[in-house]
Amino acid sequence: MTTPGRRKPSRVTLVEVATLARVDPSVVSRVINSDERLVIKDETRARVVAAIKQLRYHPNAAAQSLRTAQSGTFGLLIPDFANPIYAEIIKGAEQTATEHDALLLTGTALEDRPERYVRMLASGRVEGLLLASDRIPPDAVEAMVATGRPVVSVNQRIPGVQRMILADDERASRIAVRHLIELGHQRIGHIRGPAGSDTARRRLNGYRRALRTAGLTPDAALVAGNGYTSEAGADAMRELLARPERPTAVLVANVAAAIGALTAARVAGVHVPGDMSVVTIHDIPLAANLVPALTTVRMPLAEMGREGILALFDEDADEVVKKVVRDATELIVRDSTAPPR
């Protein structure tokens, strides 16, 4: 049995709408795009609107793009959907794109097949690109920039990308360390991010600076770590615990690493926060649901996504722009930090 009239859904076009409404196609177009300069009788407009509704007409996106040279879509490249910090960036970017009636195409960008993402931009499928991944080969980055379309890096510096949206990573570290110092800690360790990472370096700097400001001397023996994963965090915690004078408190550079560090401490019989305080950077909902609930420094992840999209609307890609989102950086005290005993 076949439902009649449902086969071959040959799409409805502007011409068909115009025919039904007994007007010229250009009038329909101008009604749809609410052309200011269009003078039209209410009655005629009503006929057009009725025809659009009756035929369930939707403009063909490809034809619109071809004609206007705009796709109404932006791209966002991240390294991994499973990492919760990118979820926040995506949310901020998506909402802002939506507010501007644009779509967001988010993709995983690895070293793998970078030409795919160059093509996205060069073919005009997206009008601009947000780079939140540090795993894009330099020549791919160069090719993206060479398209002349806006390319903005988010949450990191990328060589060759002139415009960037950053958080104040140094300040986040300082806020965290100051909290530990105010609790009375003196031997404060740091579990840092990967060697090549821009944010890891800035957070390490902030950690050192905060110590010095408080009159403490940074001690290389209290720094460990080399990754933003739970495994790396666990390894680093074990390393710190094995050292002769273990720290009484630790700043972990990233929440995923902090989860691993917490587990490693617990396995080693080290009580948090009784034996050791732990504070980390990035507040995600999960942090409140761990045991103990993690004290964190909230970073403006969604805000960076938002600012990134806004920057893409700014077509002038020649200028070097560095925007640091500050407002949302704040300490969130939970149960993983306490005075030393």
Place this chain on the structure above:
Amino acid sequence: MTTPGRRKPSRVTLVEVATLARVDPSVVSRVINSDERLVIKDETRARVVAAIKQLRYHPNAAAQSLRTAQSGTFGLLIPDFANPIYAEIIKGAEQTATEHDALLLTGTALEDRPERYVRMLASGRVEGLLLASDRIPPDAVEAMVATGRPVVSVNQRIPGVQRMILADDERASRIAVRHLIELGHQRIGHIRGPAGSDTARRRLNGYRRALRTAGLTPDAALVAGNGYTSEAGADAMRELLARPERPTAVLVANVAAAIGALTAARVAGVHVPGDMSVVTIHDIPLAANLVPALTTVRMPLAEMGREGILALFDEDADEVVKKVVRDATELIVRDSTAPPR
């Protein structure tokens, strides 16, 4: 100071490539699309390839879409990027799309502005749509299906959507409950998902069936819960703990709820697994990093994403297709389950 020749990045077109290579545009097109029926001298082809490279030519996606009526893009709608189970679905879908040289546009679909997602499909911006969100209003679903383009639901049934990719939720529950029974548990509780949820219902059914198979009688007093969030899981655990005869083991319908349940148990001084065993559905990397590490039933999330995309390639949207992905459903025993004492 202005770098000359870099202003106005007016895109390179097929015609310019053809001119440079001294051939007709159609030849360039056929070279790019590796037209089987094209007979061409090696020397001519080389000129074309060289011209493409020299000009960094990339075909205009809008023109291609308009001409071929194909966008090379699929859509995926999820309720929330921050929920880790969707990250797995996205990964499976994205990889499969990539293997077929297609792009994946993933968006958050809420009750909010559903017409946006109808438009995505109706305008031809995406060729087909995967629905992994249960928060799309029925009339929006109806409008999507009415476009005649392929629409497939993933990990759930959606009224009005004929084709679906499901996991075997009942079996997952049975595997989990059987594990608890084999450990020696008799009073086994269930923290269930939201009332309206298709997966929640199937998991509840599986739980009951497994009990009966083992000769145990399901007891409504051992079932609580009404959501897939940590908060809902914590509430439900508190409720179960308050009941006169508390269970010695619990199957939690979802990993996010399990995290909350674990926290609530700990706060109440109930030791897991000593006082109570906890097993949950969905294995995500985090499960291994909780304390205690969670025993889970792995579900084929990435596989469902993959099968969803494959289903979209199948244009015949009239047929009812239900595909259940089974292979990957397996028990992963960690530290949250143990014999009763």
Place this chain on the structure above:
DNA sequence: GTGAAAGCGCTAACAT
């Protein structure tokens, strides 16, 4: 072995 020509569906400047 290569070229010519039509047209996908739309918009916007210009006519009437």
Place this chain on the structure above:
DNA sequence: ATGTTAGCGCTTTCAC
């Protein structure tokens, strides 16, 4: 207050 026209950049059938 509405219609005419040209063309965005590409693919594909057909002609030479």
